[in-house]
Amino acid sequence: MRIIMGTSTNPPARGRPRVRSRVRPRLRLLLTVLGAALIPVIAMTVTGGAAGAAVPATPSGWSLVWSDDFNGAAGSPPSSANWITDTGHAYPGGPGNWGTGEIQNYTASPSNLSLDGAGNLRITPIKSASGEWTSGRVETQRSDFKPAAGRILRIEGRIQMPNVTGDSALGYWPAFWALGAPYRGNYWNWPSTGEFDIMENVNGINAVWGVLHCGVNPGGPCNETTGLGANRPCPGSTCQAAMHTYRFEWDRAASPNQLRWYVDGQQFHSVAQNQVDATTWTNMTGHAGYFILLNVAMGGAFPNALGGSTPTAATVSGRPMVVDYVAVWQSGSGTPTPTPTPTTSNPPGGGVDARSTIQAEAYQAQSGTQLETTTDSGGGQNVSHIANGDWLRFDGVNFGGSAATQFKARVASGAGGGVSGLIQVRLDSLTATPIGDFALGDTGGWQSWRTVPANIAGVTGTHTVYITFTSGQPADFANLNWLTFST
Structure with a gap:
């Protein structure tokens, strides 16, 4: 209020x-x-x-x-x-x-x-x-x-x-x-x-x-x-x-x-x-x-x-x-255990395994988006209403000692009208230079899903991963269901 x-x-x-x-x-x-x-x-x-x-x-x-x-x-x-x-x-x-x-x-x-x-x-x-x-x-x-x-x-x-x-x-x-x-x-x-x-x-x-x-x-x-x-x-x-x-x-x-x-x-x-x-x-x-x-x-x-x-x-x-x-x-007194936030997997060394399927709705913070029920395989929810300037944050993503060089995301778009944008990966800061990205336009509908790969600069260790969204138009241009990284 x-x-x-x-x-x-x-x-x-x-x-x-x-x-x-x-x-x-x-x-x-x-x-x-x-x-x-x-x-x-x-x-x-x-x-x-x-x-x-x-x-x-x-x-x-x-x-x-x-x-x-x-x-x-x-x-x-x-x-x-x-x-x-x-x-x-x-x-x-x-x-x-x-x-x-x-x-x-x-x-x-x-x-x-x-x-x-x-x-x-x-x-x-x-x-x-x-x-x-x-x-x-x-x-x-x-x-x-x-x-x-x-x-x-x-x-x-x-x-x-x-x-x-x-x-x-x-x-x-x-x-x-x-x-x-x-x-x-x-x-x-x-x-x-x-x-x-x-x-x-x-x-x-x-x-x-x-x-x-x-x-x-x-x-x-x-x-x-x-x-x-x-x-x-x-x-x-x-x-x-x-x-x-x-x-x-x-x-x-x-x-x-x-x-x-x-x-x-x-x-x-x-x-x-x-x-x-x-x-x-x-x-x-x-x-x-x-x-x-x-x-x-x-x-x-x-x-x-x-x-x-x-x-x-x-x-x-x-x-x-x-x-x-x-x-x-x-x-109570002492150090209470906070209500847990769901994660996808727990690799050695802690955090979320970068090579697992990281559900988009399991972010720790976000800006500008919503959640909705998905019709994609596996069910559950996807992140929706994604537009220019929106972002998702995933804490403690563990890439391990072998460099990940590729990013994949399960995406859909019903934007139409020539509306498109970039889906970008940044490490540890919203203002960091993207280590990789791919462009997304209309896929035929907001629940018409496809998996899109992109090359990224090699990443090792554990990082905060930001998925950021950039478009020259103000309209929503993307839905995101999951993401993963690979060598």
Whole structure:
């Protein structure tokens, strides 16, 4: 739920007609996408099922820091011991329209913000007869959510987004997020104090966005006002049709430290400490911690970027975001084992064997791409929506002592119209000179796969491998399923 000082405008959206349910902003325009990998669902993750379930049991090796399962009488407000209810169109003395251009008036009315008597909090936007929109927004009393050194903090909520789609949903902007403690009472130091958007959604699209905001605005290491973000569809049932579990992890056990985003236990975004400068990282992590927010905005920069001016006359009133629980856990003492990222194989000396089939979706970080189900042999997923300037990063690729001299990739393209680009291999830095590349044009469709070889300068040892994509056109030009290296 980005806070935009001064302006509230975001650029237009990027999307491919072939995946209409996965419309997303173009990397340099609305979201800079970094770091995603699918990981196993762990025991504490709950998806689907009935609303009003209890906070999950604390797993072994973790401790519960704080939680609210929203038990209480129907129509009652959320616990004042846990939550502050925000009202109006701004913080006192802060940027108007909450810094985002959203139009609703937040109230404490039970019609906008109340427990439902079945173990849920409901935040409901309502349009009055005069045309005014009202809604609800709460933030935790506590603003000290932060992992101890060497531990992992996990912020999790089980939420059903407002059950509305299409034109009826234009302008809906539900969010589950966290702001750095120094923002409270200042309201003009964003984004330097940090913002973690654990779950954002707009316009009833079946997708969850996870975003980091940091540094300075505009621009800076987090590409403000857009932030460093990624999105994906909700697993199984749509985000609007069912409860899903949204989780954020701040890992001070990993070196470098990491921030990770999950939906139903599947990681779809990460940002590492070394992806921003030391001052920026310290400014957003060196303070007392974060407070957590839940709200449903109407209109504003993000929904407008994807749907034009919102809400519209077609937007329906009264569809709530339903929150089953919010909980915060911290890993135990010592050096916890982070949630693993899948790798393809483990050669002698560690890392990923360069000569194995390295699945494209097993990257450790990425920028600008998405994942989709592939029809290629073996099934699974491929990396999609690849355009100029996008990249994938694979850590610890072990080439061994015998030089690899060839690169092969399984690729497809439905770009058409003369759109083409280069698929390049770089070692240890995004700005390193490519050691090899090949050109890719239309292969006959986004799932029309072929294996393309390219010669590379001989490589030995273990390296961070960047696969970068360069094109003279702005359109998407490639899908990538796997890659490998050989002698």
